[in-house]
Amino acid sequence: MLLVLSTYADAWLTQDLRERPQPEVAAENAPRLSAALKRISELTESEIDPGDPTKHARPTVEGFADLLVEGAEYDDSWSTFEVPARWRRLMKLVAGESEGEDYESTTEHPVRYALVRRGDQVVGYLWAAVGDEAAGYEPRTAAGDEAFEAGVPWVLSLRSLRLRGFRPMAALNELLGASDSSGSDSIVETTVYEAASLDALEELSGRC
Template sequence: MITTEPVGEWFWEPSPVLDAATSGASRSLALVGEVRDVLASLGLVTGGGTGSVVLCDRSAMAHPLFERRGVPVAAMAEQVAAACLLPGRQLTVSLVLPGEWLETGIRRRAEKLFGVRIEVWGEGAVLLVLSTYADIWLTQDLRERPQPEVAAVNAPRLGAALNQISKLTESEIDPGDATRHARPTPDGFVDMLVEGAEYDDSWGTFEVPVRWKRLMRLVPGGSAAEDYESSTEHPVRYARVRLGEQVVGYLWAAIGDEAAGYEPRTAAGDAAFEAGVPWVLSLRSLRLRGFDPLAALSELLGTPDRGGSGSAVESTVYEAASLDALEELSGRY
């Protein structure tokens, strides 16, 4: 399953940059590129991805001096060069990387499989962070179902990547703290079939609410009182929402009560959340006009490019036994 918050993170402290003002920016760009190459060499990441460049005074981290986000990887060098790194400042260069894995013999893809972050201080200190947003390395998925075969295919490549990054940086790996989903180790993750999960059903307990809150932060007015109910115990009908050829989410309505909404397909990355905003607003408008949830869904079927988002709702309607089942579908591939 694909998450919006890291399943696990690992940290390294490469040698400090001797003259950060002159070479700190170029060092950060080179290092994220080298880590990306390591992941690509093992077939973990594919072409594409986006980056961000943030320069802050460490006394006012909430107010960046320079900030560029959603930058294509090919354009990162120009943005990094524009950041002036001086003592008392911190430069953060990050990449969001798409990747692929094998599951039941089929190659799957997520637009945000890994994150790479480099922090360089004006005094020269360097920190490298690698994050992963999938449970494919775990012997048990985020709903506590055993998946040793999935882990056996994918986890060794993650372990090899961690080892190669340690050699690349000539520094020791520091596994991050246990997350809500799993506990990282120097070569991957603990065997959850042996140690067990930290929390019951971490997907439903934590990830689903986090996704909903992230979506609502993008919607003007947030979670307004005019919205349909956001949860239901009844079966739901749904239609896929596309952005070009890619499915980015699911518009749904409950069969039997006053609930309706949008579930982002997390494997589609940030686009899944952005594409959902106009459809949440459309549902809100239809509720204010007196439409019941199923009628609102029917009204939006086949609607193209609502709100200038470029996304469109398909005309075909499917049915899921529960909203929980649809949420799980949206978190898979």
Template sequence: MITSEPVGEWFWEPSPVSDPAETGMVKALGLLSEVRAALVSFGLVTDGGTASVVLSDRHAMASPLFSVHDVPVETVAGQAAAVQLLPDRLLTLSLKLPGEWTEAGVTRRAEKLFTVRIDVWGEGAVLLVLSAYADAWLTQDLRERPQPEVAAENAPRLAAALKRISELTGSEIDPGDATKHARPTPDGFADLLAEEAEYDDSWGTFEIPARWKRLMKLVPGESGGEDYESSTEHPVRYARVLRGEQVLGYLWASVGDAAAGYEPRNAAGDPAFEAGVPWLLRLRSLRMRGFGALEALGDLVGEGVEDPNGSVVEPTLHEMTSLDALEELSGRL
């Protein structure tokens, strides 16, 4: 299953930069390139991805001196050229990287499988952070179902990549704290079949509410109580939201009450969340006009209209036994 928040993180502290103003950027860009190449070499990361560059005064972190976000990876060096690293400043370079894992030999892909972040302080200190966004390395999935075969296919490559990054940085790996989903270790993750997960059903308990909160922050305005209910115990009907051939998410409505909404497909990455906004606003408008939940879904499926960002609701309705089942689908495929 793919998550919108990290399943686990690892930290390294390479040797400080002796002259940050002259060589801090060079070191950061070099490490970024080497770590990405290491992840590619072990088959964890594929071509593509986006980069961000942020320069902040450490006394006013909320107002960056310079920032660009989600530019093509290949342009990060050019974007960073505008930055001057001085004392009391913090430079952060980060990558969102698509990647792959296998299940029973079948290759799966997520548009944000890993992120890499490098912080360089104006005084010379350096921090590298790697974050993972899937449970393919765990011996049980995020719903506590055993998957030792999946872990056996993927965990060794992750362990090899972590070891390689330690060699590149010349520093020891520091596994981050346990997350809501798993406990990172120096060579990957703890065996959840041996020591159990800290929380029951972390997918439903934490991931679903977290991504709903993230989605609603993107929706402008206040609903004034005019949105459909966001949960239901009844079966649901749904249609896929597409951009070209890519599935970004699922627009749904309950067959038994006044509930309707949108589930982002996590494997599609950040665009999955952005694509839900216009369709949630259209659902709100239909609710205010008195449409029932299924009636509103049928209206959106039938109109064949693209939103300004190019997504469209497919003209076919499907049915799921529950919203929970649809939420799980949105995290798996």
């Protein structure tokens, strides 16, 4: 008999799925998982065969390895996996062929950004690089699907400005205070902030 047990939660891990430490959560729940696995093994008279490691965790016979001492292999799944997935999701919502029409989507330079707001909620960040040809929109994870929907008109606005010859910082300045009339009812605030890197802004957008 083959029994497959899968879990899609982080209640047994010492870090949650965004790599935030949660040792107290693991300390309470990991022993329960270990006891359950042992009991299932006894009832089925079969050995536990841990699954393959994933970007978030390494299964073991007793549950999951302690990621706080596991090393660097699992410490940056946000940048490695989630950020590209978020960008692909956003671009799927944007109509039209974008090859060669958009600003660069990555940069090693600091970035300046403005909050994109829908009502009282911040849904994302419109940004431009200081020093190269990169600019874009970062959806704010806490805003859910709304963050991606609201970002579409701003991606299109950036595309239009690039085709008109605007450099990234000029494009950002052009959109400060602008409101979207396509249905998302979002606005770009006028205050400009600076992040040390795009990674730092992505961290901000994804973890708060």
